[in-house]
Amino acid sequence: MVEELEQLHHDGSSFSQLYLVEEGCELSFPSSVYEIMNSFSQTTYRVGLSGLPGLQDERIPLMVWQSCGFTVHSIVVSAMESEKPLFGSLSSRQNDCLSTFIRFCGVVGSNFGEPKVIRSHSLKLLSTLLEAEGENPSILEVDVFSLMVSLTYSLPSLFNGEGPAPLPSCNIQDLHILRLAFLAHLTQLLASLPPFSLKTRDGFRSPPAKDCRALLDLLQVVKGDPSVLELDPAAVWQDCIVASLGFLRSAALFYHYLSGVGAPTELTELLPPDQEFSHLVKYLGLPSTPRLLLDSPFSLVLARRWMSHPELRLGEKFSYVAAVPQLVQLPQDYSNLINSISSFTCPRSDGEESKTPSMCLVCGTVVCSHSYCCQAELEGTSVGACTAHSHSCGAGTGIFLRVRECKIVMFSGRTKGCFESPPYLDQYGETDEGLRRGNPLSLCQDRYTRLHKLWLNHGIAEKVTHNTEASSGFVPTEWISL
Numbered sequence: 001m002v003e004e005l006e007q008l009h010h011d012g013s014s015f016s017q018l019y020l021v022e023e024g025c026e027l028s029f030p031s032s033v034y035e036i037m038n039s040f041s042q043t044t045y046r047v048g049l050s051g052l053p054g055l056q057d058e059r060i061p062l063m064v065w066q067s068c069g070f071t072v073h074s075i076v077v078s079a080m081e082s083e084k085p086l087f088g089s090l091s092s093r094q095n096d097c098l099s100t101f102i103r104f105c106g107v108v109g110s111n112f113g114e115p116k117v118i119r120s121h122s123l124k125l126l127s128t129l130l131e132a133e134g135e136n137p138s139i140l141e142v143d144v145f146s147l148m149v150s151l152t153y154s155l156p157s158l159f160n161g162e163g164p165a166p167l168p169s170c171n172i173q174d175l176h177i178l179r180l181a182f183l184a185h186l187t188q189l190l191a192s193l194p195p196f197s198l199k200t201r202d203g204f205r206s207p208p209a210k211d212c213r214a215l216l217d218l219l220q221v222v223k224g225d226p227s228v229l230e231l232d233p234a235a236v237w238q239d240c241i242v243a244s245l246g247f248l249r250s251a252a253l254f255y256h257y258l259s260g261v262g263a264p265t266e267l268t269e270l271l272p273p274d275q276e277f278s279h280l281v282k283y284l285g286l287p288s289t290p291r292l293l294l295d296s297p298f299s300l301v302l303a304r305r306w307m308s309h310p311e312l313r314l315g316e317k318f319s320y321v322a323a324v325p326q327l328v329q330l331p332q333d334y335s336n337l338i339n340s341i342s343s344f345t346c347p348r349s350d351g352e353e354s355k356t357p358s359m360c361l362v363c364g365t366v367v368c369s370h371s372y373c374c375q376a377e378l379e380g381t382s383v384g385a386c387t388a389h390s391h392s393c394g395a396g397t398g399i400f401l402r403v404r405e406c407k408i409v410m411f412s413g414r415t416k417g418c419f420e421s422p423p424y425l426d427q428y429g430e431t432d433e434g435l436r437r438g439n440p441l442s443l444c445q446d447r448y449t450r451l452h453k454l455w456l457n458h459g460i461a462e463k464v465t466h467n468t469e470a471s472s473g474f475v476p477t478e479w480i481s482l
């Protein structure tokens with residue numbers, strides 16, 4: 001059995017047939033490339049689900065597609081953070097990453113999954129979007145963009161008999177998927193946005209109120225409250241325009257790299273929200289007004305179904321608006337930070353002082369690190385409190401401030417890490433690692449911003465590797481026990 005699968009797995013000829021360029025003319029891949037693709041898929045699974053996949057595990061394609069959705073989203077967030085337009089400003093690394101990854105995902109289904117498995121994934125994704133089964137998550141808990149990405153890659157498999165899924169070709173089917181996903185996202189926004197604006201914004205172009213009225217019908221279904229019909233429909237639509245930009249940017253980037261259709265030049269500049277919205281929907285082929293978007297009796301039927309999900313948690317705080325994640329806010333004066341952790345004791349040894357309290361800069365949790373008392377077990381291995389916390393807080397990646405030493409420590413995986421200089425400086429502009437000199441220290445916003453940028457752009461792993469290479473020959477630190 002294993003042998004048989006192995007053969008199937010490494011069969012380069014079935015793979016290369018997907019790249020038929022002209023009749024009788026194949027674009028074949030060397031087996032080394034295929035090996036790399038295989039290993040990439042397996043790694044995505046291994047890191048995402050922290051376990052080694054079995055040969056041809058059914059979840060491998062889903063994990064790869066999911067990580068594609070996440071990658072697109074994180075590049076959109078990275079562009080937002082640096083206040084750059086979506087198109088024309090990506091680094092060549094981001095550009096190469098997206099163009100390769102998005103196309104690679106197109107062949108994952110046919111090569112790293114059985115056709116019938118891909119068909120069943122596709123049906124499951126469809127039923128999540130179209131039905132309100134208790135065994136599926138409710139629409140409020142779904143990352144609609146990633147679901148759309150997975151559906152784009154798997155849906156063609158339903159129309160190809162017993163054969164493998166054909167490559168998605170950005171056809172009318174993809175447009176329907178996008179439109180459905182956008183409707184679902186709009187429903188999420190209506191369910192979660194804070195109180196809507198009562199008046200339209202000044203200088204904000206949006207369609208006349210009569211073209212927006214259909215949105216209130218959808219809002220009434222979502223909230224189950226007829227009083228929402230009194231709201232100004234154009235003002236509510238403007239709120240939705242602003243809030244939906246993150247989703248639309250991700251979608252535009254995704255389809256741009258999937259289809260190769262160039263983006264309009266307007267989107268290579270930073271635009272006010274109303275203009276950006278109108279260029280994005282035009283590029284994506286989406287209707288620009290609620291009247292056109294909801295111009296189907298099924299829209300409200302579907303929304304009612306979503307709202308009837310048995311596990312729907314309507315009052316819960318979900319945020320669907322793309323925002324730049326931040327590190328914790330640190331006090332300007334370092335002595336305030338020292339004071340704030342002075343009462344921190346080792347959680348395992350009744351009231352005893354923790355020698356090396358370390359603060360996770362992602363969530364603010366303080367752990368008692370570098371000590372036997374707070375070691376934890378992670379898949380059969382004893383690890384330090386920082387490593388254990390990084391595992392649950394950042395999937396193995398972590399960034400901490402050792403408060404008593406004023407030192408930054410970063411982790412990448414269980415066995416690698418590095419120390420970095422802290423974002424606190426004395427009056428001469430110098431750091432005081434280990435607090436030996438004892439001069440008053442205050443937060444250097446520039447340094448902290450650099451750390452934030454590094455973390456946000458997934459640069460910690462690279463930083464750790466770089467520092468490990470640079471410092472080879474020194475006494476190695478046992479990162480796992482920190």
Ligand SMILES: [Zn+2]
Binds near residue numbers: 363364365389393
């Ligand atoms: Zn944390």
Ligand SMILES: [Zn+2]
Binds near residue numbers: 369373374
């Ligand atoms: Zn402890």
